[in-house]
Amino acid sequence: MKEINVQGASSLCTLGSDGEYNVQDSVSTSEDRICSSLSVKVTPELEKKYVHHVYDAIAPHFSSTRFAKWPKVASFLNTLPLGSLVLDAGCGNGKYLGLNPDCFFVGCDISATLIKICADRGNEVFVADAVNLPYRTGFSDAAISIAVLHHLSTEKRRKKAIEELVRVVKKGGLVLITVWAVEQEDKSLLTKWTPLNQKYVEEWIGPGSPRIRSPSSMALQSIPETEENRFLGEHGKDSKENLTERVWESMCLTSPSEDNSVISKDEKTIMDQQEYFVPWHLPYHRAEVSGASACALASGLAKKDDKKGAVVYNRYYHVFSEGELERLVSDMDNAVIVDRFFDKSNWCIIVEKTS
Amino acid sequence: MRLLTHNMLSSNIKGVTNGFPLGIEVEKVIEKQVDFNPDFLKNMFLKIEWKALVDASRSLGYAELPEEAPDSSLIHSEDFLRKFHHAILELHLEEGALVCPQTGRKFPVNKGIPNMLLHEDEV
Numbered sequence: 001m002k003e004i005n006v007q008g009a010s011s012l013c014t015l016g017s018d019g020e021y022n023v024q025d026s027v028s029t030s031e032d033r034i035c036s037s038l039s040v041k042v043t044p045e046l047e048k049k050y051v052h053h054v055y056d057a058i059a060p061h062f063s064s065t066r067f068a069k070w071p072k073v074a075s076f077l078n079t080l081p082l083g084s085l086v087l088d089a090g091c092g093n094g095k096y097l098g099l100n101p102d103c104f105f106v107g108c109d110i111s112a113t114l115i116k117i118c119a120d121r122g123n124e125v126f127v128a129d130a131v132n133l134p135y136r137t138g139f140s141d142a143a144i145s146i147a148v149l150h151h152l153s154t155e156k157r158r159k160k161a162i163e164e165l166v167r168v169v170k171k172g173g174l175v176l177i178t179v180w181a182v183e184q185e186d187k188s189l190l191t192k193w194t195p196l197n198q199k200y201v202e203e204w205i206g207p208g209s210p211r212i213r214s215p216s217s218m219a220l221q222s223i224p225e226t227e228e229n230r231f232l233g234e235h236g237k238d239s240k241e242n243l244t245e246r247v248w249e250s251m252c253l254t255s256p257s258e259d260n261s262v263i264s265k266d267e268k269t270i271m272d273q274q275e276y277f278v279p280w281h282l283p284y285h286r287a288e289v290s291g292a293s294a295c296a297l298a299s300g301l302a303k304k305d306d307k308k309g310a311v312v313y314n315r316y317y318h319v320f321s322e323g324e325l326e327r328l329v330s331d332m333d334n335a336v337i338v339d340r341f342f343d344k345s346n347w348c349i350i351v352e353k354t355s
Numbered sequence: 356m357r358l359l360t361h362n363m364l365s366s367n368i369k370g371v372t373n374g375f376p377l378g379i380e381v382e383k384v385i386e387k388q389v390d391f392n393p394d395f396l397k398n399m400f401l402k403i404e405w406k407a408l409v410d411a412s413r414s415l416g417y418a419e420l421p422e423e424a425p426d427s428s429l430i431h432s433e434d435f436l437r438k439f440h441h442a443i444l445e446l447h448l449e450e451g452a453l454v455c456p457q458t459g460r461k462f463p464v465n466k467g468i469p470n471m472l473l474h475e476d477e478v
Contacts, residue, residue, distance in 0.1 A: 039478050041473075042478055043475075083392065083395035083396075083397070083398040083399075085398070102395070103395075104359070106360055110472070112468075119468050124356070124357055124359075125468060126356065126360070126468055126469040126471055127468065127469070127472055128471040129472060132367055132473065134365055134471040135363050135364065136363050136364070136365045136375055139363040139402055140363070141398070
């Protein structure tokens with residue numbers, strides 16, 4: 001497996017002695033393996049900028065859009081034995097904490113802002129990293145990871161997060177994992193997301209990895225777990241070109257066009273592409289509340305869209321293909337998959353810890 | 356942070372082999388009433404590391420738990436269960452810190468929320 005050091009947006013740019021910024025190409029994939037010396041537990045820049053900072057900035061608005069409880073998650077939680085202890089790793093705004101009143105929930109998330117929202121609702125929560133959970137091994141009866149792993153930018157980190165979920169439950173304990181699917185039921189969504197150039201992705205899965213193509217038509221009705229406002233993902237252009245914009249465009253497979261028209265690709269290209277920036281539109285009146293937006297705008301992490309009256313953030317996603325979650329679990333010797341399903345454009349598995 | 360949570364947390368700093376239980380520095384403790392659920396309490400009783408719980412509850416000012424690990428017949432005693440309930444669910448460390456027993460590194464607790472995030476050089 002080849003590994004390439006990730007280059008976050010800032011480290012792509014160096015200030016030369018002539019006072020000019022230079023955008024450097026990251027190492028090409030045709031070169032020899034460059035082993036990342038970073039521990040799998042160290043957060044890559046890509047995630048710091050396009051997951052952590054974004055959620056911290058949008059937390060209250062994000063939380064206000066996250067209230068619908070998915071029936072499949074609810075039924076998993078409601079069928080747990082009476083008096084179960086359930087851990088929610090990556091609990092976000094705490095939507096599922098306390099869903100089953102006969103169970104006790106402990107939640108953790110890497111966003112202190114979101115955790116504060118959970119705590120204000122009376123939940124037992126703390127700030128922690130899903131890739132390195134501070135729980136004792138085998139304590140919990142069950143664990144859930146709802147729409148979390150798709151924010152991890154390398155296969156190793158995604159695997160580690162699954163291993164952590166299995167580690168913290170008791171033998172016989174169950175883990176429910178849901179992630180966004182490549183195979184979105186609303187195909188128009190994919191055209192609103194910005195695909196990332198793969199050379200900016202930290203780790204290759206490898207050209208030989210099996211990837212099962214899902215049927216092209218999914219006739220299910222869905223209430224997808226996406227942001228409530230869906231606009232074209234392209235950001236507005238400033239009249240003067242700035243460094244961030246150049247970096248942005250070099251990271252993306254396609255450049256935003258002047259008139260925000262949708263760039264079409266054939267379906268195969270869409271299906272192979274799994275790395276995306278998904279926009280979040282934070283309305284101006286919400287953005288004023290959080291100083292984080294001023295910072296984000298100044299550093300180029302977010303852009304203003306006056307037409308929509310919103311600060312536009314991008315969240316990093318690695319969307320999962322059919323069978324990918326199973327593949328991550330397949331070489332674990334202490335876990336078996338006991339259920340798998342596709343629900344509302346998410347791939348889901350239930351894993352049981354066997355030893 | 357409740358003591359039930361404290362009983363399941365461990366220091367995950369790189370190189371630490373004995374990260375449990377975390378020490379507790381107390382600045383502010385509050386009590387919040389929680390509904391009594393014997394089924395849940397019996398389930399938790401089987402998981403709890405008793406000495407860690409007794410020590411932690413004493414540091415939060417509650418000394419009613421028996422020092423010795425009670426045998427499981429005690430879970431049929433409502434009096435015991437109510438004390439156990441109070442200790443694991445109704446006492447909250449609001450302000451203070453959790454302390455790695457091996458390195459002394461402090462994990463702050465503010466407004467009842469522990470921050471267990473490690474720095475890059477700790478992973």
